[in-house]
Amino acid sequence: MLLTSLHEFCIQLPKVELHAHINGSLSPSTMHQLRTRKQDMNPDLASFKVPESLDHIKDFFDLFKFIYQLTDDEDSVAFATEQVMAEFAKDGVRYLELRTTPRANPAKGMTKTSYLQTVTATLKERCPQGMTVNLIISIDRRNTLEEAQQVVDLAVAFRDKGVVAIDLCGDCTKGDFDTLKPAFERARQLGFPLTLHFNEVPENIPEAPSLLSVYPSRLGHATLLDDSSRSIIYDRRIPVEVCMTSNVISKTVPSYEEHHLKTLLLEDHPFVICVR
Numbered sequence: 001m002l003l004t005s006l007h008e009f010c011i012q013l014p015k016v017e018l019h020a021h022i023n024g025s026l027s028p029s030t031m032h033q034l035r036t037r038k039q040d041m042n043p044d045l046a047s048f049k050v051p052e053s054l055d056h057i058k059d060f061f062d063l064f065k066f067i068y069q070l071t072d073d074e075d076s077v078a079f080a081t082e083q084v085m086a087e088f089a090k091d092g093v094r095y096l097e098l099r100t101t102p103r104a105n106p107a108k109g110m111t112k113t114s115y116l117q118t119v120t121a122t123l124k125e126r127c128p129q130g131m132t133v134n135l136i137i138s139i140d141r142r143n144t145l146e147e148a149q150q151v152v153d154l155a156v157a158f159r160d161k162g163v164v165a166i167d168l169c170g171d172c173t174k175g176d177f178d179t180l181k182p183a184f185e186r187a188r189q190l191g192f193p194l195t196l197h198f199n200e201v202p203e204n205i206p207e208a209p210s211l212l213s214v215y216p217s218r219l220g221h222a223t224l225l226d227d228s229s230r231s232i233i234y235d236r237r238i239p240v241e242v243c244m245t246s247n248v249i250s251k252t253v254p255s256y257e258e259h260h261l262k263t264l265l266l267e268d269h270p271f272v273i274c275v276r
């Protein structure tokens with residue numbers, strides 16, 4: 001087939017996507033469809049729009065208060081998951097690792113277990129032809145240790161349903177990794193590879209040694225590499241999930257030209273380009 005442009009070539013190129021949060025990957029069209037389903041019950045949603053740019057990464061996490069109202073029941077979660085897979089497939093992704101934080105909504109009868117049942121069933125039944133999809137289960141930085149341990153229990157329960165790893169995500173300006181560390185240590189003992197959102201903002205730098213002490217297999221973002229983290233990460237060759245669009249939109253990186261991808265490339269450190 002004759003390719004008409006570089007853009008077309010990039011779309012058709014078979015790709016892997018390893019860092020995509022389900023609720024962070026809803027396209028404007030998916031959000032619109034979910035909003036239309038829900039706005040009778042929740043008129044506030046009618047005026048909600050994702051802004052094109054943000055002033056600070058904190059504003060980014062605030063958006064999820066709205067987005068979670070769009071996916072607050074099992075049917076919407078299934079619809080959102082199916083749309084996300086279909087859109088990645090259309091963009092030429094052949095291997096996809098989605099990640100998501102189990103969420104309950106008692107008002108709609110959704111539990112963390114039924115949330116994951118819905119997601120894993122959708123991955124199995126609605127996966128586009130020619131694409132393989134696996135799931136990473138996320139622990140939110142704002143979780144208590146008990147909640148984090150519950151996520152590990154869920155990962156064990158859903159292990160044979162395509163769960164391949166456990167993630168640390170959530171508002172990088174909140175929470176304390178040391179509180180959650182025993183859950184990550186247990187996850188590792190149980191054989192789950194770990195991927196951790198790492199050093200997205202300066203406040204994260206003091207906790208970096210603690211995150212690295214649980215032996216993550218991959219790191220998300222790793223935007224700010226202090227000398228001591230850099231030397232451990234380079235020594236162990238821990239691959240970085242580079243999320244350029246997310247970094248530039250949330251202003252943790254000033255521009256694409258100044259992105260730390262360049263340093264990783266020049267220093268021959270393994271990384272993978274991701275979207276969110």
Ligand SMILES: CNc1ncnc2c1ncn2[C@@H]1O[C@H](COP(=O)(O)O)[C@@H](O)[C@H]1O
Binds near residue numbers: 022060
């Ligand atoms: C910008 N960098 C980031 N850093 C940390 N966590 C992030 C993130 N981007 C997204 N999330 C996490 O993904 C969740 C939404 O998807 P799920 O409900 O899990 O599917 C958000 O609530 C946040 O915790």
